[in-house]
Each structure stands twice: as structure tokens, then as C-alpha cells.
Amino acid sequence: MSDKGHKTGAGEKAGTAETPLPDPTAFAANMMKVSARSQRLISDFLSRQGTEDQGPQIPDPMNLAQAFTSLMTAVAAHPQKVADAQMSLWANYLDLWQTAASRMAGNEAAPKVAPERGDKRFKDAGWNEAVFDFIKQSYLVTARWIMETVHDIDTELEPKDRQKLEFYTKQFVDALSPSNFVMTNPEVLRATVESNGENLVRGLENLLEDLERGKGKIAIRQTDLDAFEVGRNLALTPxxxxxxxxxxxxxxxxxxxxxxxxxxxxxxxxxxxxxxxxxxxxxxxxxxxxxxxxxxxxxxxxxxxxxxxxxxxxxxxxxxxxxxxxxxxxxxxxxxxxxxxxxxxxxxxxxxxxxxxxxxxxxxxxxxxxxxxxxxxxxxGELTVFIDEPQIDHLEEQMKSRGGYLEGSKMANAFNMLRSNDLIWSFVVNNYLLGKDPFPFDLLYWNSDSTNMPYRMHAFYLRECYLKNNLAExxxxxxxxxxxxxxxxxxxxxxxxxxxxxxxxxxxxxxxxxxxxxxxxxxxxxxxxxxxxxxxxxxxxxxxxxxxxxxxxxxxxxxxxxxxxxxxxxxxxxxxxxxxxxxxxxxxxxxxxxxxxxxxxxxxxxxxxxx
CATH class of the missing domain: 3.40.50.1820 (Alpha/Beta hydrolase fold, catalytic domain)
Structure with missing residues (x-):
């Protein structure tokens, strides 16, 4: 049964006590529910594809092909840089293996790499345990190596291509974080064992609800949408x-x-x-x-x-x-x-x-x-990654096909991508893997209360300001x-x-x-x-x-x-x-x-x- 009253409390502490073994019967029953809901999820998703006008389909709507082609050309032109980067990665892995082996032998060992300040993905105490600490540090070493390598190699590219490469590479790196997967997230594993898999059942129900609300696209809830109402507990000044x-x-x-x-x-x-x-x-x-x-x-x-x-x-x-x-x-x-x-x-x-x-x-x-x-x-700033002539042309065609306006959810998705760990992946973990409902937060309710953009005004603004800088010039x-x-x-x-x-x-x-x-x-x-x-x-x-x-x-x-x-x-x-x-x-x-x-x-x- 879904526990829709389970909220993520700001004061909840990560459990550090030894986790009890799951009840085999209850766990098996919940896994059956997970299987059934997964089938329904896939069926619902597939049934919605093509049922709505998706607008003109362009093979490369974000205009990424040219950027990545330029990167591959740069890689081919600098084999020594690539070789040096590979050697650096292997050296870091070797250091990490030695640190992990020392910890497993019961010795104190300083981490090879630590999350950046403000990175909330690894705040659970379980990430400090030897195995998960190794998983965490392996990811951080690899992620930073990928970002640094792309940055070092793309310095000869056009500024616009370089910005796109680094932005979308980071999106890829963030998506592959071990915190985003059941088997490599200690908090999720602990919740799965403690609840006999009930968290995964609730998570799939949350995913189905978001798919329904997004009309075939996943509209991730960032807050309790029923907790606020404009004029009732927001926007109250008389x-x-x-x-x-x-x-x-x-x-x-x-x-x-x-x-x-x-x-x-x-x-x-x-x-x-x-x-x-x-x-x-x-x-x-x-x-x-x-x-x-x-x-x-x-x-x-x-x-x-x-x-x-x-x-x-x-x-x-x-x-x-x-x-x-x-x-x-x-x-x-x-x-x-x-x-x-x-x-x-x-x-x-x-x-x-x-x-x-x-x-x-x-x-x-x-x-x-x-x-x-x-x-x-x-x-x-960072929004310019979404703005060049091919992307604006594509956006115009999309707006025309939708009746002359850009759906607010598309703008919201772009803004969320700028802070994907905080505004996308944290809610994937909370809502779908931990099976919790998001905490009521007025600012995130406002952030989710999207607005549409009229076709002519929005295209003018993007071209005249972001693309051509005509107001300033x-x-x-x-x-x-x-x-x-x-x-x-x-x-x-x-x-x-x-x-x-x-x-x-x-x-x-x-x-x-x-x-x-x-x-x-x-x-x-x-x-x-x-x-x-x-x-x-x-x-x-x-x-x-x-x-x-x-x-x-x-x-x-x-x-x-x-x-x-x-x-x-x-x-x-x-x-x-x-x-x-x-x-x-x-x-x-x-x-x-x-x-x-x-x-x-x-x-x-x-x-x-x-x-």
C-alpha cells in the first residue's frame, strides 16, 4: 500500500545502525508489485507516444552534432593530451585502490577526493562506509577527469561549441552519479531492506503519477503541490x-x-x-x-x-x-x-x-x-547554451505547431537543467528511489508554477537580446x-x-x-x-x-x-x-x-x- 503521507523531513537523520534483514515474504510481495507497476509504467509511456502532436521533429534540436564533431577533431589532433589524461586517470585509480585497501584492512586513510562544498548527493552517513566510500570516490575521480579532459581539449574550439560541450558533458556526468541508482546508493538500499521494498513500490506509484500529470512526459514534483494555493497561503498582501x-x-x-x-x-x-x-x-x-x-x-x-x-x-x-x-x-x-x-x-x-x-x-x-x-x-551566462540560430529556429517551429506559444514546462526544464543535481536528480532519488513525497516548500511551488511564452515575443527576445545583443549595441x-x-x-x-x-x-x-x-x-x-x-x-x-x-x-x-x-x-x-x-x-x-x-x-x- 502506498504511504502518501511520508514526507521528507528537514530534520531526518541518516540511519547508521546495523540494518535488519528483510522479511522474505513481504519483500517478495513488494517485488511482485514493483514488477506489475513497472509493466504498467512502460505500457502507459508507450501508449502516449505519438498520441499528441509533438511538433516538427529535428534530428539534432540542440545543435550538438557540430560541437561534438569539433571535439573529436580536437582529440584526434592531440593524441599526446589524450594519452597524458589516460595516464593521470590510471594513477588516480591506483591511489584510490591503495586507499580503499588500507581502509578495508582497518587503517585510517584520508580520502583521495571529496565532494565539492554544497554537494548534497553524498550527505548520508552510509557513503562513509568502506565499500560505498570507494564507489563515491571512484565516481568523483572519473567525473572530474572527464570534465577536466574535455575542458583541456576543447580550448581551441569556438566559444559556443566549448560551452555546449562542457554543459552537456556535465549533464551526462551528473546523470551517472551512483546516488541515482538503487544498488549503489546506501540510503536507498537501507530503505529497501528496512521497508521490504515498499519504498520502490511507492516510488513507482510516484513515477506513474508524474507521468500522468505530464501527459506522457515525466513531470517531476519538486514540492507537495497540494500544500499551497495562490491567494490562500501565497500572495496574501491585501x-x-x-x-x-x-x-x-x-x-x-x-x-x-x-x-x-x-x-x-x-x-x-x-x-x-x-x-x-x-x-x-x-x-x-x-x-x-x-x-x-x-x-x-x-x-x-x-x-x-x-x-x-x-x-x-x-x-x-x-x-x-x-x-x-x-x-x-x-x-x-x-x-x-x-x-x-x-x-x-x-x-x-x-x-x-x-x-x-x-x-x-x-x-x-x-x-x-x-x-x-x-x-x-x-x-x-549559462542560459546561452540553449540559444543559437538553429535552436531558435527549432523552437519557433515547435511554438507554431503548438498554437503559437511555448509551454511553460519546457522553460522550466531548461532552468532545472542549469542545476540538475539540486532540481532534478535529488527529486528522482527522493520521489522514485526512496518513495517519499517531496517536502512542502513555497519557493519550489512557485518554481513549478510555470508560464507559457507567446511565439512572436519570445522569438524576438531571444534573437534581439541573447543572440544579437541589439539592445546594448x-x-x-x-x-x-x-x-x-x-x-x-x-x-x-x-x-x-x-x-x-x-x-x-x-x-x-x-x-x-x-x-x-x-x-x-x-x-x-x-x-x-x-x-x-x-x-x-x-x-x-x-x-x-x-x-x-x-x-x-x-x-x-x-x-x-x-x-x-x-x-x-x-x-x-x-x-x-x-x-x-x-x-x-x-x-x-x-x-x-x-x-x-x-x-x-x-x-x-x-x-x-x-x-
Whole structure:
């Protein structure tokens, strides 16, 4: 019987006591269940193949053939490098055998190789036992040898080919980890013996559920999907939807102070995922905190598009998103000028919009803040591995065949691959091998709440920004204007995160140097999410600031003169923005102006599910 109530507790300790032998009868019965469920799993999988339109089939959709052909050519051209690498591997194996033999003889022996800091795959105490320690170290030695060999040999290749080779080689290496297999994972083996194989039965049931939910594709659950609901225990800050169109709803939040700054605050989140990352829980909500500081906060909540939005363009997101929001805010508050925040791709859209507004003399946005946002994509990070002309062509054909949009699950899979051990394989082990249900975690629920991408907008964004870097280099055209980021003269606050792999700090810094006005650049500790969502009450991480008037040529030069401060950067941002937000006025409630509330926050658009 499946134990669906079994959760992975954060405080569970790995068992180290001697494991009892299984009950032969119970174990045999469970293995029969495993066999039956395996047959059903294979049958269900095969029956679904070809039943849905998979779109155009391209033999090499990731455009990997050229990269690996170039690698093989390089290998053939450098036989000595290959021979040296082989000798190095055998020497490491010999050392490892000697260490293992010494341990088995009862001697103390330092490990030949240890997991990298933060590698959670081998945290169970069973990996320290002699046999499994040897398995672990054999894998680590081989994995590092593979990665180092590919890196040493591919140095003569084109940068794009080299990036693909190293990325997909790592995917291969991660997949072969002994932690991912029943017979080489001590925690899984112990659970199998202790439960008489019940963990494998539950794991197959979890796999069948995920296959059903993914409509023939495995949609791995990263959290308990029944534990959260937007509007019930997520996105709880009170407010109203005061405007909506085909692309977005505009939320105005209820004030919690008697007076507010005269200048409203407009937040433009990314449409690649949903805005409530800024309003997950009251204890870490940026929106709730900003309201409490005395800002009249408005947030764009993008629609989850389908075929009805297939022809919406990047320019439509500017017109029906930012410009429509500015018009609505003026009606709601009587204020023409606002402060603006752009998060991730929402910040890229904001930069493009500000460039157009500068060209037209439109001053409705008085200052701008950017969270983890890129405008220069020359060093755009790991996502570029998925972006070249053949891959975009393939993606366009897929989107056209699907009704004009990219299913959100495909975007989610790409992001998960960037951290495959944490976001894919850890859940394979937990859900399918240990037979546990994933632990409830609000951030991972948000991460799983995917959004679709309209065909025309998404293709434009990938080509214009990632592939051609036209925004940074002054070649992007919107609204009939060639955009020049240097014409943006308003004050800018630029947040970046030291460990961000989506918007790398060096890439964000390059973009910060494009603006023509004053820029306060800041580096936060942690990554793309935690670097932004860091409530002051949490007392976590740190941030770096420099009081230089002009940004130095390189990020390294800036960081050398920067000062490290403990805790959240939100207080520094509030100090910066409050001075630019005008005098205090009586607090404005949603509906006080010319726009009547439509529905309660967080609205209905955010609850739409993606593909």
C-alpha cells in the first residue's frame, strides 16, 4: 500500500545502525508489485507516444552534432593530451585502490577526493562506509577527469561549441552519479531492506503519477503541490485589481501607513514566471514590506498566454504592459510620474521602454530600479547554451505547431537543467528511489508554477537580446525608434547577486555602464532569487556597495573598492528611493481614484496554469 503521507523531513537523520534483514515474504510481495507497476509504467509511456502532436521533429534540436564533431577533431589532433589524461586517470585509480585497501584492512586513510562544498548527493552517513566510500570516490575521480579532459581539449574550439560541450558533458556526468541508482546508493538500499521494498513500490506509484500529470512526459514534483494555493497561503498582501487588458492585470495594494510618498511605485516582474515570488509569504514578501515603508505599490500581473496571445510582440508587452500601467496609475492616483522596478526580463523590457521614452521626451518614469536584470547580453551566462540560430529556429517551429506559444514546462526544464543535481536528480532519488513525497516548500511551488511564452515575443527576445545583443549595441528598434540606452538619464539603482547563474553579476555590471545617468550599483549575497528576496528581519547574507561616482571599466575594479555590509540591501534601497519619491501625502486606497476595483488581489491572471 502506498504511504502518501511520508514526507521528507528537514530534520531526518541518516540511519547508521546495523540494518535488519528483510522479511522474505513481504519483500517478495513488494517485488511482485514493483514488477506489475513497472509493466504498467512502460505500457502507459508507450501508449502516449505519438498520441499528441509533438511538433516538427529535428534530428539534432540542440545543435550538438557540430560541437561534438569539433571535439573529436580536437582529440584526434592531440593524441599526446589524450594519452597524458589516460595516464593521470590510471594513477588516480591506483591511489584510490591503495586507499580503499588500507581502509578495508582497518587503517585510517584520508580520502583521495571529496565532494565539492554544497554537494548534497553524498550527505548520508552510509557513503562513509568502506565499500560505498570507494564507489563515491571512484565516481568523483572519473567525473572530474572527464570534465577536466574535455575542458583541456576543447580550448581551441569556438566559444559556443566549448560551452555546449562542457554543459552537456556535465549533464551526462551528473546523470551517472551512483546516488541515482538503487544498488549503489546506501540510503536507498537501507530503505529497501528496512521497508521490504515498499519504498520502490511507492516510488513507482510516484513515477506513474508524474507521468500522468505530464501527459506522457515525466513531470517531476519538486514540492507537495497540494500544500499551497495562490491567494490562500501565497500572495496574501491585501489589494485590488484596478485595471486589466489582454496581457496583464494591474494590482494596487492597500496601504498600511496613514501617509505615503506622493510618487507611486510600479513593479514590472518577469513574464517567464509569476509575480508572487515578490509576495510568497508575509515574512519574506517584498511587496508587503514596500507597502509598510510608505509606498503606494502597483504590480503588473502578466497573463499566462495561450493561442489567443500568440501574435503578441515584445512591443505589445511594452504598450499593453508598462504604458498601460502608467496610464492606469495616473487615473488611480492623479500622479503622472512614478518610480519603477524591473525584475529579470521585466527589467530588460523596462530598459527598452525607458530608451524609447527618452527618445520621445516622455518623463513619466522618474527613476528605475533593476532586480537581477540584464540589458547587455554579451556575457549572459549559462542560459546561452540553449540559444543559437538553429535552436531558435527549432523552437519557433515547435511554438507554431503548438498554437503559437511555448509551454511553460519546457522553460522550466531548461532552468532545472542549469542545476540538475539540486532540481532534478535529488527529486528522482527522493520521489522514485526512496518513495517519499517531496517536502512542502513555497519557493519550489512557485518554481513549478510555470508560464507559457507567446511565439512572436519570445522569438524576438531571444534573437534581439541573447543572440544579437541589439539592445546594448543600439540596434534594437521599437515604436519606430532605434533605441539608445545611453539616453536614459534618470537615476538608476542596480541590484545584482554574487552567485546569480541566470543574470551573472558581470553581465549586470556591463549593462549598468550603458545608462547615461547616475547608477547606484549593488551586489547582494546568494543567487538569482535569494539575492533579491532577502527580508531585513531574516538577517541573512550580505551586500556590497561602493560610493564611486563613476563606475570603473570592469566589475573586478568596482568590487575591489566596494565595502561589504551584513544583511539585506533593502534598507539601502529604501533610503535611496525615499529621497526621490516626493513628500508624504494621505494614504491612497484602491478605488479612491478614477478606477473602480475589479477583484481582490492577487487577481485571476496569476492563477492561470501553464502547459
Amino acid at each position: 489589494g485590488k485589481v484596478i485595471y486589466q487588458n489582454d496581457l496583464m492585470q494591474l494590482l494596487q495594494y492597500t496601504p498600511t501607513t496613514e501617509t505615503v510618498y506622493r510618487q507611486p511605485l510600479l513593479i514590472i516582474p518577469p513574464w517567464i514566471n509569476k509575480f508572487y515570488i515578490l509576495d510568497l509569504q508575509p515574512k519574506n514578501s517584498f511587496i508587503k514590506w514596500a507597502v509598510a515603508q510608505g509606498y503606494t505599490v502597483f504590480v503588473v500581473s502578466w497573463v499566462n498566454p495561450d493561442e489567443r496571445q500568440a501574435d503578441k510582440t515584445f512591443e505589445d508587452y511594452m504598450k499593453e504592459g508598462i504604458f498601460a500601467a502608467l496610464d492606469a496609475i495616473e487615473k488611480a492616483t492623479g500622479e503622472r510620474q512614478v518610480s519603477a522596478i524591473g525584475y529579470c526580463i521585466g527589467g530588460t523590457l523596462l530598459t527598452a521602454t525607458l530608451s524609447l521614452m527618452a527618445a520621445r521626451g516622455d518623463d513619466r518614469i522618474a527613476n528605475a530600479t533593476f532586480f537581477a536584470s540584464q540589458s547587455d547580453f554579451k556575457e549572459a 543600439g540596434r534594437m528598434v521599437l515604436g519606430g525608434e532605434k533605441l539608445d540606452v545611453g539616453k536614459i538619464k534618470i537615476p538608476i539603482y542596480m541590484q545584482s547577486s554574487k552567485e546569480d547563474h541566470i543574470a551573472p553579476v558581470k553581465s549586470v555590471y556591463r549593462g549598468a555602464k550603458l545608462y547615461g545617468g547616475p547608477v547606484r550599483f549593488m551586489v547582494a549575497g546568494s543567487g538569482h532569487i535569494a539575492g533579491v528576496i532577502n527580508h531585513p528581519d531574516a538577517n541573512k547574507y550580505q551586500h556590497w556597495l561602493s560610493e564611486v561616482r563613476k563606475l570603473p571599466p570592469t566589475f573586478e575594479q568596482w568590487f575591489e573598492k566596494a565595502t561589504e555590509y551584513p544583511g539585506s540591501w533593502w534598507l539601502d534601497w529604501d533610503k535611496w528611493l525615499s529621497r526621490k519619491s516626493g513628500p508624504k501625502v494621505p494614504a491612497r486606497k484602491p478605488g479612491d481614484g478614477k478606477l473602480a476595483p475589479i477583484e481582490d488581489a492577487p487577481g485571476s491572471y496569476v492563477k492561470m496554469k501553464g502547459g
